[in-house]
Amino acid sequence: TEVRGLISHFRAPLDHKGLIPAIKKLTNKFQRDSQILVFFQNEWKEQRLKSEHEYQIIRIIQESFNNIKKHSQARTVRLMIKTHANFNEVLIEDDGIGINNSNLESTSLGEHIGLSVMKERAQRTGGSLTIESEIGEGTQILLNFPTYNSLDQPINFMPY
Numbered sequence: 634t635e636v637r638g639l640i641s642h643f644r645a646p647l648d649h650k651g652l653i654p655a656i657k658k659l660t661n662k663f664q665r666d667s668q669i670l671v672f673f674q675n676e677w678k679e680q681r682l683k684s685e686h687e688y689q690i691i692r693i694i695q696e697s698f699n700n701i702k703k704h705s706q707a708r709t710v711r712l713m714i715k716t717h718a719n720f721n722e723v724l725i726e727d728d729g730i731g732i733n734n735s736n737l738e739s740t741s742l743g744e745h746i747g748l749s750v751m752k753e754r755a756q757r758t759g760g761s762l763t764i765e766s767e768i769g770e771g772t773q774i775l776l777n778f779p780t781y782n783s784l785d786q787p788i789n790f791m792p793y
Contacts, residue, residue, distance in 0.1 A: 652687050653677055653714070659694060660712060667702040669727075674713035677721075680780060689754040690723060690776065693762065696747050697725045697774050705729025705772065716780065720760075723776040732766040 653675060660671050682690075694712070701707050707729035714723050748764060751774070755762035760778030 652682060652690065655691050656694060656714065659691065659698070663698040663702070669701065669707055669710055671710045671712055674711065676713065676715040678716040680716065682781070686758045686778065689757045693751050693754050693776055694723065694725065696751050700747060701727045701729065707771065720777055720779050725774040726771060728771045731768045731770050732772055733768060
């Protein structure tokens with residue numbers, strides 16, 4: 634059942650209405666399936682993204698939600714998408730049990746492979762992904778990626 638769910642999850646088409654409608658749809662499904670409350674903070678200034686970048690962003694959020702549902706024992710999640718002057722961010726925070734930070738650096742085959750894939754996906758957007766967690770304090774995933782101009786050139790990408 635779990636493998637079928639994962640296959641379905643990764644083959645699911647994106648919403649062609651744009652990034653924010655796709656995130657809302659994903660958030661609603663996650664809340665319905667997990668009974669975990671999600672606070673969606675939308676500070677996104679509409680912009681044109683490459684469909685490949687939208688795809689990677691949605692998949693990062695999906696994997697984050699999957700990890701929260703499966704491992705965190707969280708009751709609430711905060712999902713924020715925000716546009717800054719020259720970069721964008723997606724922040725996903727939960728109030729769960731957290732992850733031991735030394736385990737986050739593990740490169741053992743099969744351990745935290747989803748987190749590694751999320752970092753690779755972030756790189757495909759031209760951005761970066763950081764994961765911070767403390768036992769008993771929940772987990773924070775932060776994706777930063779550049780804002781692009783109409784010529785598909787990044788606009789001086791400099792997150793904090």
